[in-house]
Amino acid sequence: MMAEKRTLDVALGTTGVDERGLPVTVPLGFEVPDAGAVEEAPEVGGEHMLLNMGPQHPATHGVLRLVVELDGEVVIRVIPHVGYLHSGFEKLGEYRHYNQIVPLTDRMDYLAPMANNVCLAMAAEKLMGIAITERCKVLRVIACEISRIISHLVWLGTTGIDIGAITPFLWMFQEREKFYNLQEAWTGARLTTSLTRVGGLMADIPDGFEDGLRATCRSLLGVMAEVDRVLTRNGVWVGRTQGIGVLTAEEATNMSMSGAMLRASGVDYDVRKDRPYLDYETYDFEVPIGEHGDVYDRYLVRFEEVLQSVRILDQALDRLPDGPINVADHRVILPPKHAAMTDMESMIHHFKQVMEGVPAPVGEAYFSLESPKGELGYYFVSDGTAKPVRWRVRPPAFINLSALSKMAQGHLLSDLIAINASVDIVMGEVDR
Amino acid sequence: MNPSADALERHFGSAIRRVTESCGDTIVYVELGRLREILAWLKDTPDQAYIYLVDVTAVEYREPERPLEVVYELFAFSRKVGLRVKAELPKDQPLEVDSMVPLWAGANWLEREVYDMFGITFRGHPDLRRILMWETYAEGYPLRKDFPLRGRFSRSEQVRQALNANPEAHYSLEELGIAESYQELPADMRGRLARGERGQIAEPKGGA
Numbered sequence: 146m147m148a149e150k151r152t153l154d155v156a157l158g159t160t161g162v163d164e165r166g167l168p169v170t171v172p173l174g175f176e177v178p179d180a181g182a183v184e185e186a187p188e189v190g191g192e193h194m195l196l197n198m199g200p201q202h203p204a205t206h207g208v209l210r211l212v213v214e215l216d217g218e219v220v221i222r223v224i225p226h227v228g229y230l231h232s233g234f235e236k237l238g239e240y241r242h243y244n245q246i247v248p249l250t251d252r253m254d255y256l257a258p259m260a261n262n263v264c265l266a267m268a269a270e271k272l273m274g275i276a277i278t279e280r281c282k283v284l285r286v287i288a289c290e291i292s293r294i295i296s297h298l299v300w301l302g303t304t305g306i307d308i309g310a311i312t313p314f315l316w317m318f319q320e321r322e323k324f325y326n327l328q329e330a331w332t333g334a335r336l337t338t339s340l341t342r343v344g345g346l347m348a349d350i351p352d353g354f355e356d357g358l359r360a361t362c363r364s365l366l367g368v369m370a371e372v373d374r375v376l377t378r379n380g381v382w383v384g385r386t387q388g389i390g391v392l393t394a395e396e397a398t399n400m401s402m403s404g405a406m407l408r409a410s411g412v413d414y415d416v417r418k419d420r421p422y423l424d425y426e427t428y429d430f431e432v433p434i435g436e437h438g439d440v441y442d443r444y445l446v447r448f449e450e451v452l453q454s455v456r457i458l459d460q461a462l463d464r465l466p467d468g469p470i471n472v473a474d475h476r477v478i479l480p481p482k483h484a485a486m487t488d489m490e491s492m493i494h495h496f497k498q499v500m501e502g503v504p505a506p507v508g509e510a511y512f513s514l515e516s517p518k519g520e521l522g523y524y525f526v527s528d529g530t531a532k533p534v535r536w537r538v539r540p541p542a543f544i545n546l547s548a549l550s551k552m553a554q555g556h557l558l559s560d561l562i563a564i565n566a567s568v569d570i571v572m573g574e575v576d577r
Numbered sequence: 578m579n580p581s582a583d584a585l586e587r588h589f590g591s592a593i594r595r596v597t598e599s600c601g602d603t604i605v606y607v608e609l610g611r612l613r614e615i616l617a618w619l620k621d622t623p624d625q626a627y628i629y630l631v632d633v634t635a636v637e638y639r640e641p642e643r644p645l646e647v648v649y650e651l652f653a654f655s656r657k658v659g660l661r662v663k664a665e666l667p668k669d670q671p672l673e674v675d676s677m678v679p680l681w682a683g684a685n686w687l688e689r690e691v692y693d694m695f696g697i698t699f700r701g702h703p704d705l706r707r708i709l710m711w712e713t714y715a716e717g718y719p720l721r722k723d724f725p726l727r728g729r730f731s732r733s734e735q736v737r738q739a740l741n742a743n744p745e746a747h748y749s750l751e752e753l754g755i756a757e758s759y760q761e762l763p764a765d766m767r768g769r770l771a772r773g774e775r776g777q778i779a780e781p782k783g784g785a
Contacts, residue, residue: 228711231709236726396682399683510602511632522632524632524650526636535637
């Protein structure tokens with residue numbers, strides 16, 4: 146099958162082989178010692194090896210299984226197998242009221258549950274034509290950006306481990322813990338937040354949350370500066386990431402990539418800018434764009450997104466208005482408990498919402514937002530009842546993962562780990 | 578209303594069945610047989626330029642007589658506008674539609690998922706296998722309305738099948754072929770793989 150011999154170059158800066166089978170190297174920014182000593186490469190042509198990786202493998206970030214065809218150490222083909230965590234969420238959603246779907250969304254992208262909650266509420270509100278309050282908008286922006294930071298911190302930490310840098314992992318999880326404490330103070334849960342309700346939020350932020358968030362952001366910026374110093378110009382990091390898993394802008398667009406996977410390839414598409422929601426057009430922030438579409442550019446893009454999220458959080462805290470978090474319409478939002486117990490009208494609303502749910506008009510709505518993984522879209526089809534006919538999740542991690550085979554071709558097995566890490570998958574969302 | 582809807586009606590005439598709007602999204606229903614032609618036109622015509630395929634999915638309604646729909650969600654980067662294109666698949670005909678993988682490589686896994694969940698076949702798809710359910714899954718298509726929420730088989734039958742599953746079935750024949758070890762497998766295993774018997778899946782007892 147592979148007629149021509151492949152050669153391996155074990156010098157620093159090896160980034161796989163090009164279409165002629167020759168090693169591709171990229172400049173490291175410093176002098177690399179002469180690699181002449183290893184120019185006689187071992188012959189590895191001939192038989193291909195089948196390697197099974199996962200579904201229980203720490204570097205596959207969950208229950209992903211990869212069947213890899215190897216020629217020596219060079220990846221010829223990757224066949225991903227997903228579905229080990231399939232939970233039938235879309236089917237379950239058809240049997241639930243819109244608000245009852247919120248807990249399911251926690252369990253999809255469990256590294257950024259609040260962004261998923263917000264997306265569900267926004268999609269249902271688009272379907273029902275509900276306009277939310279100003280305070281709710283800003284709080285949802287805060288929820289989305291905290292999610293982005295948490296998710297990117299986990300990504301940076303685990304990717305560092307995959308490539309051999311353990312220190313950032315510890316720093317990242319320390320910082321993430323602080324955001325989790327805030328998340329817990331707000332929603333009562335660290336992971337299964339279930340923050341939103343159709344038409345509002347489950348709870349307002351607690352006392353001290355704003356100061357806590359500002360302080361946490363400041364400490365995060367300090368740690369990010371250290372990570373920048375440790376990784377961004379680190380020879381090993383650069384050598385393991387530059388030129389690896391390249392997707393051109395055309396390829397990334399054609400393969401429906403989204404999020405950092407698309408932007409690292411140089412395509413300027415961010416749902417926050419291109420289909421603004423929650424008044425994102427009024428916030429002052431930049432969308433980082435890569436040039437080369439490799440693992441290194443994905444790192445740079447996600448790194449910068451964390452810093453931009455801090456900017457957005459600062460602005461959101463500055464503008465956070467007073468007022469209600471929920472719409473005043475008690476056909477949509479439960480009346481306060483004391484009213485339900487003392488006032489006939491409120492009791493009827495309470496009863497109807499709990500027993501019958503909130504009916505949505507006949508129609509359909511697709512709403513998408515920029516989740517940490519990419520464009521997260523929820524598509525509802527309603528036949529006029531309180532339960533959707535169809536609830537479709539456009540899962541960014543699932544679609545981004547589909548490019549793995551293409552990206553890994555011709556790279557070394559160890560680079561496959563780096564490429565897989567750079568996709569930023571979360572299997573709860575891939576498998577749903 | 579998205580102006581692309583008018584342009585489509587001018588260009589394709591009766592192949593555009595109807596145009597509706599819901600919650601601000603424009604939805605174009607097109608003739609099933611010309612779906613690929615219409616999507617290719619939307620993608621390649623410069624003033625349309627829907628170069629980004631956001632999503633592929635399908636919808637089945639609760640009314641049993643209503644046809645299934647395949648849904649293509651498109652987006653044009655240059656004009657920052659989205660369009661939803663749908664085609665209806667009547668249930669009394671084979672559920673088949675042309676694959677869009679030649680237009681968008683991103684349709685690959687999305688169409689596999691629709692096939693897996695709804696049983697819609699995509700003609701010309703390079704690799705139409707189940708994706709979320711396992712390849713020997715015998716209970717049907719989970720997102721169809723006639724599929725019960727708890728599955729067609731009883732829990733005990735599901736457990737029995739899981740315990741009886743053949744570990745060989747974790748690799749496809751194609752994957753074993755990669756290893757160049759196919760010839761070294763035991764003869765009975767080779768025979769089962771060649772005949773496509775992948776694990777012992779018995780018929781369910783006593784229906785759903």
